[in-house]
Amino acid sequence: MTIVELEGKTVLVTGAARGIGRGIAEAFAREGANVVVADLGALADEAAGDWNYALSAEAALATAAEEIGELGGDCVAVAVDVADGASCQNLVDKALEAFGRLDVIVNNAGLIQTGPLVDFAERDWDRIFAVNVKGIFLLSRAALPTMRASGGAIINIASVAGKRGFPDMGAYCASKFAAIGLTQSMAAELAADGIRVNAICPGNVDTSMWFDHLSKSRRHRRRFGTDTVDATFDAVVEANIPLGREQKPHDMAEAALYLARAENVTGVSLVVAGGFVMN
Amino acid sequence: MITGKSVIVTGAARGIGRAIAEAFAREGANVVLADLGALSLESAAAWHYGLSAQTDLASAADDLRSSGGSCLAIEVDVADRASCQRLVDETVAAFGGLDILVNNAGIIRLGGIGEMDEATWDRIFAVNAKGVFLMAQAAMPHLAAGAVMINIASNAGKRGSAFNSAYCASKAAVIGLTQSMAAEFAASAIRVNAICPANVFTAMQFDYLVKHRLRQYPGQSYEAAFDAFVKDSAPLGRKQSPEEIAEAALYLARAESVTGVALSVDGGNGIGLS
Numbered sequence: 298m299t300i301v302e303l304e305g306k307t308v309l310v311t312g313a314a315r316g317i318g319r320g321i322a323e324a325f326a327r328e329g330a331n332v333v334v335a336d337l338g339a340l341a342d343e344a345a346g347d348w349n350y351a352l353s354a355e356a357a358l359a360t361a362a363e364e365i366g367e368l369g370g371d372c373v374a375v376a377v378d379v380a381d382g383a384s385c386q387n388l389v390d391k392a393l394e395a396f397g398r399l400d401v402i403v404n405n406a407g408l409i410q411t412g413p414l415v416d417f418a419e420r421d422w423d424r425i426f427a428v429n430v431k432g433i434f435l436l437s438r439a440a441l442p443t444m445r446a447s448g449g450a451i452i453n454i455a456s457v458a459g460k461r462g463f464p465d466m467g468a469y470c471a472s473k474f475a476a477i478g479l480t481q482s483m484a485a486e487l488a489a490d491g492i493r494v495n496a497i498c499p500g501n502v503d504t505s506m507w508f509d510h511l512s513k514s515r516r517h518r519r520r521f522g523t524d525t526v527d528a529t530f531d532a533v534v535e536a537n538i539p540l541g542r543e544q545k546p547h548d549m550a551e552a553a554l555y556l557a558r559a560e561n562v563t564g565v566s567l568v569v570a571g572g573f574v575m576n
Numbered sequence: 577m578i579t580g581k582s583v584i585v586t587g588a589a590r591g592i593g594r595a596i597a598e599a600f601a602r603e604g605a606n607v608v609l610a611d612l613g614a615l616s617l618e619s620a621a622a623w624h625y626g627l628s629a630q631t632d633l634a635s636a637a638d639d640l641r642s643s644g645g646s647c648l649a650i651e652v653d654v655a656d657r658a659s660c661q662r663l664v665d666e667t668v669a670a671f672g673g674l675d676i677l678v679n680n681a682g683i684i685r686l687g688g689i690g691e692m693d694e695a696t697w698d699r700i701f702a703v704n705a706k707g708v709f710l711m712a713q714a715a716m717p718h719l720a721a722g723a724v725m726i727n728i729a730s731n732a733g734k735r736g737s738a739f740n741s742a743y744c745a746s747k748a749a750v751i752g753l754t755q756s757m758a759a760e761f762a763a764s765a766i767r768v769n770a771i772c773p774a775n776v777f778t779a780m781q782f783d784y785l786v787k788h789r790l791r792q793y794p795g796q797s798y799e800a801a802f803d804a805f806v807k808d809s810a811p812l813g814r815k816q817s818p819e820e821i822a823e824a825a826l827y828l829a830r831a832e833s834v835t836g837v838a839l840s841v842d843g844g845n846g847i848g849l850s
Contacts, residue, residue, distance in 0.1 A: 460850070481847045488811030488844055500833075539762030540835055548833040555827040561820045563812055564847035568837050572762050575755045575836035576850040 301558040304329030304370070307396040308557075309388070311335045311379055311436065312406035314353035314361045316504035317454060320546020321403050321553045322361070326368040328554065333392045334362045336406070338376030340384070345424070349410050350509035371396070379406045379432030380424070385439040399443050401557050404433040404476075405454040409506055411514045414467045422468045429472035433479055441487075448491030450557045453480050454549070455496040455566055457574040465516040473498075477566045484564030493563040495556045500570025501534050502544045539572035578829060579604030582671035584663065586610045586654050586711065587681035589628035589636045591778030592728060595818030596678055596825045597636070601645030603826065606671040609637050610663050611681070613651035623699070624685060625784040654681045654707030655699070657714075664714040674718040676829055679708045679750075680728040684743045684780055686788060697742045704746035708753055721765035724829050727754050728821070729770040731842050734849035747772075751838045758836030767835040769828045774842035775806045776816045812843035 308325040312318035314336035326332045337344055338358035345352050355376075362374030373395045377388040392399055407429045410421040433453050444451075458466055459473030477496055484494040501507065511517060512526035512533070521532040534543045552569050556562060568574050583600045587593035588609035601607045613633040637649035648670050652663040667674055682704045685696050708727050715725070732740060733747030751770055758768040775781070777799070786798045786805075793801040807813045824841045828834060840846045 484844050485811050485847055488813070493812070539759055540765065540767070540833065541762065542833075544833045548831070551827070551831055552834070555823075555831075559820070559823060559827075559841065561812060561814070561816045561843045562824075562839075562841050563844040565840050567834075567839060569831065569834050571833045572758050572835040575758065576751075576838065 301560060303554075303557065306330045306400040307333065307392060307398050308401040308403065309333040309335060309392050309399060309440075310403040310405055311377060311432070312353075314338070314357040316506070317499060317502055317546045317549045318403070318405040319361050319365075320550045321405060322365050323368055324547065324550030324554055325401070325557075326365045326370055326372060329369045330401070331370040331396045332365055332372045333388070333395065334358065334365055334372055334374045335377045335388055336361070337378060338374065340376045340378050344378040344380070345408070348408060348424070350505070352408065379404070379436055380427035382435045382439070385432075385435040388436065389439040389443065393443060398447065399440055400447070400449045401452065402436065402440055402444075402449070403452045403454070403553060404436060406432055407454065407506075409469045409510055411465045411469065411511065411516065413465055417468060425468045425472050426475070429469070430475040430479065433476060437483065444492055445490045451483065451492060451494045452553050452556050453494070453496045455480070455498045457498050457500045457568060457570050459496070459498055459566065460568065460574045460576070465514065480566060481564050488563055493560070495562060495564065496566035497549055497552045497556070498566050498568040498570060498574070499549055500544055500568070500573040501530070501537055502546065502549070503530065504546070537573045538570065542571065544569055544571060578826070581605045581675040582608075582667060582673050583676040583678065584608045584610055584667055584674065584715075585678040585680055586652060586707070587628070589613070589632035591780070592773065592776055592818045592821045593678070593680040594636050595822040596680060597647065598640055598645065599819070599822035599826055600676070600829075601640055601647055605646070605676070607640070607645065607647040608663070608667045608670070609633060609640070609647055609649045610652040612653060613649070615651050615653050615659070623683065626779070627683065628779070654679070654711055655702035657710050660707075660710040660714040664711075664718065668718055673720075674715055675722070676724045676726070677711060677715045677719070678726045678728070678825060679711050681707055682728065682780075684740075684784065686739045686743075686785070688739055689741050692742060700742040701746050701749070704743070705749040705753065708750055712757060719764075719766050723766045725757065725766065725768040726825050726828050727768070727770045729754065729772050729838055731772045731774045731840055731846040731849065733770075734772060734838065734840070734846055754838060755836045762835060767832075769834060769836065770838040771821055771824045771828070772838050772840040772842065772846065773816050773821050774810060774840070774845035775802070776818060776821065777802055778818065806843070810843035810845035811847070814843060816841055816843065
């Protein structure tokens with residue numbers, strides 16, 4: 298059985314200061330990989346200071362890197378705004394400077410704004426697409442000259458919202474559909490270079506995106522009549538997830554480890570959502 | 577955690593099923609290798625390519641045992657309700673329960689819709705689709721929270737192709753059944769998923785399908801014709817090994833928040849199929 302050895306490999310995870318990205322970074326670190334933990338860090342105020350909920354800040358990135366560094370391989374933290382091409386190039390340069398190679402990229406950084414499309418702000422639409430979709434393009438493009446030489450794996454964190462539409466979520470759903478389309482195109486295009494490209498589609502994960510935004514959203518409050526974010530999240534999970542419990546970052550991390558090692562899998566979007574969406 | 581689990585793999589005498597059985601045994605499971613065995617003489621004697629025989633099942637189990645695996649060989653015709661019941665009963669008697677069921681047994685025959693005889697259609701559906709239902713029904717009373725079912729479907733279940741209607745329809749049925757069982761059993765914390773290989777060089781290929789490929793790739797050996805076909809049909813350009821399908825099965829057995837998916841392990845052959 299061919300099990301791709303991750304020890305000594307370099308894995309770069311965006312949005313890694315917390316939530317799903319952090320869970321994935323931790324899992325690769327435990328496997329002995331050297332991990333580049335990338336997130337907004339000090340760029341948070343400048344890049345998205347007035348977003349509708351707090352994105353991860355400088356302290357979260359530093360703490361994540363410190364704690365992940367104790368799990369296995371080496372770890373460095375790099376501040377990145379994935380919507381900025383120069384910032385992505387800088388991230389790749391820093392990764393190579395630290396570890397000399399780049400084997401796995403996990404495009405996990407993402408943000409959300411919900412609300413009816415009729416008065417949805419164009420600025421919010423643009424930012425969602427800039428981070429959730431163009432960010433994958435920009436970072437992958439920056440990494441390709443290096444990855445083409447040795448092959449590797451790219452894993453994009455999409456969503457069940459990339460498989461079906463939901464009310465009040467037009468921008469986010471469209472961006473995640475786009476992420477899956479991009480995954481399939483990159484998989485077909487980069488196979489000849491020995492680079493596999495796959496997506497993971499989480500369902501309801503207990504991250505800040507849920508607790509700081511979705512649980513407070515108009516749609517969910519109306520639908521469930523709940524008055525605390527915890528109660529709303531629990532009601533959402535009960536309504537959505539046949540297995541009856543939320544997904545955890547470690548569920549996504551296990552999927553990422555599988556896809557990083559599965560040498561004959563490319564172009565898939567693997568749903569890890571407890572049965573919420575099945576195809 | 578796979579160690580100590582009781583696992584049934586159907587179609588385990590060779591090919592994908594055998595690799596899955598070996599992978600679970602290597603992880604410390606107690607594995608029942610189920611296949612036609614001596615039943616192949618009666619139930620499949622009329623089939624048009626050689627299905628696994630008694631010696632295949634015995635030697636698969638012997639090989640696995642001699643490499644330290646805990647296993648047992650049991651004969652089954654998955655198209656027969658009583659046979660499925662006996663397989664489950666004997667498994668439970670031997671290993672004290674049933675935790676993981678891998679429905680892998682499958683058969684194929686190509687042919688135009690106009691020419692396909694009804695008996696061929698029926699047999700393909702009896703094994704590939706109804707076999708999953710019968711095994712699931714026999715297994716259900718023993719499956720507790722945390723149990724897992726993995727059905728080996730195919731990319732042919734996500735996309736039809738000419739002269740392969742019965743097989744494609746039967747594999748599409750497996751995916752539909754997988755999703756339905758996933759939804760139905762979720763409340764019992766039993767997960768159900770499918771794996772969709774594209775091109776694995778098993779007996780189904782080298783005893784049968786590749787002979788048709790020789791028309792597309794004349795003047796080549798079976799294996800060379802198969803490799804040429806695979807190169808043309810998947811971006812990664814190489815066949816899947818049975819071991820690669822087994823890796824997916826181990827992942828799905830452990831992935832506690834994954835149910836109802838049909839995971840393609842196909843070198844990109846099925847990009848764009850859901």
